[in-house]
Amino acid sequence: MTIALSQFDEVRLDHVSRDFGALNALRDVSLTIRRREFIALLGPSGCGKSTTLNCIAGLLPVTGGAIWLDKSRVDTLRPEERGFGMVFQNYALFPHLNVRQNIGFGLKMRGRPKAEIDRKVDEALSLVRLQGQENKLPGQLSGGQQQRVAIARAIVIEPPLVLMDEPLSNLDAKLRLEMRAEIRRIHNELGATTIYVTHDQDEALSLADRIVVLRDGVVRQVGTPKELYEAPSHLDVADFMGFRNKLKGKVVGTEGGRAILDVEGARISGVARETLSAGSSAYAAIRPDDLMVGEAGPNAIAANVDTIEYRGREFVGTAHSAGGLDFVFRSHQPVEPGSNVHLRADDQRVLVFAEPIQGRH
Numbered sequence: 001m002t003i004a005l006s007q008f009d010e011v012r013l014d015h016v017s018r019d020f021g022a023l024n025a026l027r028d029v030s031l032t033i034r035r036r037e038f039i040a041l042l043g044p045s046g047c048g049k050s051t052t053l054n055c056i057a058g059l060l061p062v063t064g065g066a067i068w069l070d071k072s073r074v075d076t077l078r079p080e081e082r083g084f085g086m087v088f089q090n091y092a093l094f095p096h097l098n099v100r101q102n103i104g105f106g107l108k109m110r111g112r113p114k115a116e117i118d119r120k121v122d123e124a125l126s127l128v129r130l131q132g133q134e135n136k137l138p139g140q141l142s143g144g145q146q147q148r149v150a151i152a153r154a155i156v157i158e159p160p161l162v163l164m165d166e167p168l169s170n171l172d173a174k175l176r177l178e179m180r181a182e183i184r185r186i187h188n189e190l191g192a193t194t195i196y197v198t199h200d201q202d203e204a205l206s207l208a209d210r211i212v213v214l215r216d217g218v219v220r221q222v223g224t225p226k227e228l229y230e231a232p233s234h235l236d237v238a239d240f241m242g243f244r245n246k247l248k249g250k251v252v253g254t255e256g257g258r259a260i261l262d263v264e265g266a267r268i269s270g271v272a273r274e275t276l277s278a279g280s281s282a283y284a285a286i287r288p289d290d291l292m293v294g295e296a297g298p299n300a301i302a303a304n305v306d307t308i309e310y311r312g313r314e315f316v317g318t319a320h321s322a323g324g325l326d327f328v329f330r331s332h333q334p335v336e337p338g339s340n341v342h343l344r345a346d347d348q349r350v351l352v353f354a355e356p357i358q359g360r361h
């Protein structure tokens with residue numbers, strides 16, 4: 001292989017902040033990314049994912065803190081001096097240059113000899129599986145092929161770090177799945193270090209070695225996909241990880257890492273994920289998969305069914321409680337809209353979080 005990415009031990013964001021006037025788009029973000037890691041920056045729209053990526057790339061200056069590549073400070077360097085590979089959502093290809101010229105552009109700008117450019121472009125074409133397409137213009141390619149060109153262009157300069165900003169969001173669902181696998185394959189084959197921005201939790205879970213969840217410019221949790229999926233540390237992270245049922249209640253007891261809530265008169269117990277005090281408001285968070293139609297009793301709450309849909313193996317429904325809580329649940333049996341049911345969750349599958357403080361998370 002002729003493409004050999006520059007190597008380093010770690011990239012470190014050290015108390016990075018970025019303000020736009022009065023808006024703190026990033027607040028005190030500290031993060032260490034190790035060589036060969038695939039890191040996903042995940043969070044809802046406006047949480048600061050692209051701002052983080054653009055600060056690392058050098059497209060946006062930081063307003064506080066520093067970014068380090070091992071012992072070299074890089075946030076003071078221009079983007080081209082950092083030399084990171086960038087892949088954007090809209091591909092950003094040159095429309096008048098063919099595939100080969102697009103991929104070779106960065107090497108040409110760096111004044112590399114033609115033979116070297118040809119060799120590296122061939123290698124990149126083969127890595128992204130675009131041999132035979134090299135003389136086409138971007139307008140003659142599908143969206144997936146254009147994104148492959150963009151990836152080839154980013155890696156051909158042999159960057160220490162590959163930065164991707166929602167690279168798959170312009171593709172249809174089937175192609176998105178295909179390209180997701182391709183991106184991970186390319187990352188592995190090259191031994192690359194990749195930082196990947198997405199708002200799609202499935203994409204982050206399936207691609208990343210570690211996920212960084214951002215909200216309102218603050219890092220909320222960093223962990224492996226399994227850690228985030230199974231043990232989110234805050235209610236908003238749980239929400240993002242698919243805990244769609246959030247039952248607000250009062251803490252009536254805590255013991256050995258467990259908490260019991262009173263939710264509209266029902267006793268719901270689960271795993272306490274935060275420090276909780278008796279009498280305070282808290283939320284029991286439950287995935288739709290774990291909330292089942294069952295018997296009245298412990299960990300069951302009365303609900304009235306709104307909708308029910310057949311999903312092949314089972315039914316998925318929505319319901320509400322007398323106190324106005326909304327539920328998404330599943331059932332082995334069909335249940336009639338308008339009927340009264342009890343929705344149950346195993347206490348091992350319930351996570352209990354403190355009520356978020358207004359204006360802070």
Ligand code: ATP
Pocket residue numbers: 020023025043044045046047048049050051052199
């Ligand atoms: P999305 O998924 O919608 O792209 P994001 O998580 O990438 O969202 P950012 O683009 O990083 O979010 O934006 C973070 C915050 O900073 C938002 O409130 C956004 O409105 C604001 N912001 C971003 N760029 C600018 C700018 N050039 N000028 C002013 N405010 C900005």
